[in-house]
Amino acid sequence: MEDARAYEELRVGFTAAVSHELRTPLARLLALLDSASLPGADRDDLLAQAREQVEEMSELIDDVLFLSELESGREVVALGSTPVLPVLEEVRNRLADSSERADVSIRVEASPDVELPLRRRMLQIVVENLAVNSIRYAGPGAALLLAARPGELEVSDDGRGVAEDELPRLFERFYRSDRARASRGTGLGLAIVKHVVASAGGQVEASGGRGRGLRVVCSFPAP
Ligand SMILES: Nc1ncnc2c1ncn2[C@@H]1O[C@H](COP(=O)(O)OP(=O)(O)OP(=O)(O)O)[C@@H](O)[C@H]1O
Ligand SMILES: [Mg+2]
Known part of the structure; x- marks a missing residue:
């Protein structure tokens, strides 16, 4: 009840x-x-x-x-396992123009044998949402890292970041930091990331601080 x-x-x-x-x-x-x-x-x-x-x-x-x-569980999120490196490279290539315009550099770091327990499209959605955020919010001159290790995906930048007390709220639907309000966006990206990762049995954590960049780590249970 x-x-x-x-x-x-x-x-x-x-x-x-x-x-x-x-x-x-x-x-x-x-x-x-x-x-x-x-x-x-x-x-x-x-x-x-x-x-x-x-x-x-x-x-x-x-x-x-x-x-x-x-x-509603209609979208099957887990089911399967996807090599991460090609997805990271694909996202980097797709965002090359917008990252250049924003003056944010992108580095990819993963060994070719790392796989994560998500279907390919879902992994793409997660990586792209996080990468687009860094390009949008980190600010000119920032560096964006897309990295994968066994059981872990990391998307981090060394840009503007958000205040530490905002970190737990970022994954709420429609939450946008005041500074982001001038730009386009609805505040759903990170809520979607959290949902996708949680449906695959994983967890998302954000760290950083104002002026110290934002680091998002998605960790998945061992298969
Ligand atoms: N890399 C980042 N650096 C600084 N702030 C960030 C970063 N990523 C997210 N944020 C903050 O978190 C808020 C929520 O992000 P989220 O992706 O959920 O929504 P959005 O980007 O505003 O809109 P949408 O993703 O739905 O288009 C952003 O509005 C921004 O304030
Ligand atoms: Mg977003």
Whole structure:
């Protein structure tokens, strides 16, 4: 009974948060469309901005759907084992342009025989979410490390980091550090990472501090 009530509170809170997150881009979209209908408006520019808002909303909806699939157990997360090095390299290549623009260097460190107990797509989701965060938040000149050892995945950077007392909150849905609020994002990335890792029987831990970078380690039980 207690459980049911706690779950209900969580569900209502989640629905409210999703609606809130959708309201902002929707309001912006409406304002952009209003501006576009004014005489002399720079329609191309306004339409490009409107498109961005729509993309932001679809990303949010994809993330929410993915999270709820994880929770209902429909998305099978574990089942299998994936060599990590190729995934780390693939993510590094895919993010090469954006990391260059952000002036964040990426280093990959793993021996070819290390495998982790996740399906390939799930491992990709975890690594990419963590790497994109470093590129977005670490700041120019930072170094990002993607590393794997037996039973462990590490994604760390030496950038801006977050205050130590924020560390435990990072994995909450929709939690974003105040400093991140100006940038695009919904605060679901790390919640998804935690879910995926937990569904494979693993644990996630974040360490670091303001100005001391952020280090995220996912550890998995021995097979
Ligand atoms: N490498 C990092 N350095 C500094 N702060 C970080 C880093 N990674 C995450 N954060 C902080 O943690 C918050 C939560 O991250 P999370 O990935 O869950 O959400 P997001 O990146 O804001 O949005 P989303 O991932 O859903 O697009 C970020 O908003 C940011 O404040
Ligand atoms: Mg993120």
